Amino acid sequence: MKKIVVVGGGAGGLELVTKLGRKLGRKNKAHVTLIDRSTTHVWKPLLHEIAVGTMDEGVDAVSYRAHAFDNHFHFRIGSMTDIDRTAKQVVLAPINDEDGQELLPETRIDYDVLVLAIGSASNDFNTPGVKDHCIFLDSPTQAHRFRNKLLGRFLRIQRVPETRNNVNIAIVGAGATGVELSAELHHAVAKFHTYGFDAIDSEHLNITLVEAGPRILPALPERISAAASRELVKLGVNIKLNTRITAALSDGLETAEGEKIESDLMVWAAGVKVPDALKNIGGIPTNRINQLPVNAYLQIKNEPNLFAIGDCAEFIQTDGSRVPPRAQSAHQMADTCYHNIRAQLDGKSLKVYRYKDHGSLVSLSNFSTVGNLMGNLSGGSLFIEGRLARLVYVSLYRMHQVAVHGYLKTGLVMLSGSINRWLKPKLKLH
Numbered sequence: 497m498k499k500i501v502v503v504g505g506g507a508g509g510l511e512l513v514t515k516l517g518r519k520l521g522r523k524n525k526a527h528v529t530l531i532d533r534s535t536t537h538v539w540k541p542l543l544h545e546i547a548v549g550t551m552d553e554g555v556d557a558v559s560y561r562a563h564a565f566d567n568h569f570h571f572r573i574g575s576m577t578d579i580d581r582t583a584k585q586v587v588l589a590p591i592n593d594e595d596g597q598e599l600l601p602e603t604r605i606d607y608d609v610l611v612l613a614i615g616s617a618s619n620d621f622n623t624p625g626v627k628d629h630c631i632f633l634d635s636p637t638q639a640h641r642f643r644n645k646l647l648g649r650f651l652r653i654q655r656v657p658e659t660r661n662n663v664n665i666a667i668v669g670a671g672a673t674g675v676e677l678s679a680e681l682h683h684a685v686a687k688f689h690t691y692g693f694d695a696i697d698s699e700h701l702n703i704t705l706v707e708a709g710p711r712i713l714p715a716l717p718e719r720i721s722a723a724a725s726r727e728l729v730k731l732g733v734n735i736k737l738n739t740r741i742t743a744a745l746s747d748g749l750e751t752a753e754g755e756k757i758e759s760d761l762m763v764w765a766a767g768v769k770v771p772d773a774l775k776n777i778g779g780i781p782t783n784r785i786n787q788l789p790v791n792a793y794l795q796i797k798n799e800p801n802l803f804a805i806g807d808c809a810e811f812i813q814t815d816g817s818r819v820p821p822r823a824q825s826a827h828q829m830a831d832t833c834y835h836n837i838r839a840q841l842d843g844k845s846l847k848v849y850r851y852k853d854h855g856s857l858v859s860l861s862n863f864s865t866v867g868n869l870m871g872n873l874s875g876g877s878l879f880i881e882g883r884l885a886r887l888v889y890v891s892l893y894r895m896h897q898v899a900v901h902g903y904l905k906t907g908l909v910m911l912s913g914s915i916n917r918w919l920k921p922k923l924k925l926h
Contacts, residue, residue, distance in 0.1 A: 508826030509613030579778030
């Protein structure tokens with residue numbers, strides 16, 4: 497029986513391993529294994545909501561072990577440290593407990609087909625002090641760290657009247673994460689006021705959004721950038737463009753112009769790269785942000801049984817551009833990779849991957865949503881905002897849930913979510 501191993505349970509990896517388990521694992525046509533260093537999956541575009549408490553990840557998180565049982569694949573927790581291409585084995589680091597005692601020694605997992613879906617992490621560009629003083633919204637753990645610090649600041653303002661100053665938050669990087677976090681924070685303040693923090697209001701929140709380029713949302717069309725900028729200014733967000741950060745200190749950020757941006761909380765969301773652990777792993781060449789170059793079938797060069805999908809894959813399109821690191825890219829790559837693995841096992845022709853840009857949407861919490869839809873439109877692109885855009889934005893997450901859970905279970909999850917909105921607080925306060 498063929499052994500298929502997928503490393504990384506992000507959007508693309510989880511969708512892929514779920515399909516493989518349902519089709520091949522259930523019928524004992526292949527032994528399918530997912531490897532991830534975490535025990536649960538949370539859709540990464542929602543981390544900014546977890547960070548401010550407007551989303552309870554305990555409700556939406558997917559347990560890898562339970563999901564593996566339900567979908568006929570196997571789960572192994574661990575961090576990949578190497579790939580032995582000769583022996584066809586994935587090498588996992590030893591696992592230690594909280595006291596540093598070794599629970600599991602270094603482990604090797606055999607594979608016939610290996611798919612790398614590691615994802616990406618924030619890129620600090622080796623800026624001094626960033627790792628020590630800034631928070632990266634790369635994982636639920638980092639989101640929890642931000643929320644705990646925010647709650648601590650608000651609690652101090654509530655309990656100690658003489659400290660009722662502004663909470664200064666600096667967000668570096670005005671991409672989707674930075675923009676959405678800025679809006680979600682303002683939305684959360686009103687809810688904090690409801691749950692006993694009556695001394696807190698929007699006047700106590702001072703958000704500075706820092707962007708090195710000439711406009712926010714630089715990867716999206718200019719009209720989306722302009723619309724989002726107008727909404728953020730209405731909320732009171734201070735947007736600093738053409739501003740490069742040269743250092744992060746314990747109490748603020750230093751700019752290339754010598755200015756200091758005073759900050760109690762600093763979030764770094766300026767660009768992404770693949771984790772350094774993947775750099776030249778197994779002797780496979782990687783690019784400057786540690787991505788693995790793949791061919792038209794998502795295979796690594798000279799390795800027909802080794803695939804890469806999602807943010808960790810460098811796919812060069814026919815026009816010379818790279819496929820952007822987005823959830824829709826990972827979703828489409830997972831579909832193509834699934835087809836090609838099955839075709840390879842059956843001795844059939846592989847399918848060429850083609851990225852289809854269906855547009856981009858940016859949620860400004862309950863205030864607005866802006867974006868553009870592309871693809872099957874007569875004009876090729878349609879700018880949308882407001883409630884329609886919000887509906888489409890939410891539907892992107894529902895599509896991911898359908899790919900993971902199927903239509904019936906997703907419908908039940910939606911029903912459960914509607915009930916929880918009545919039963920549970922609208923803000924996670926712990």
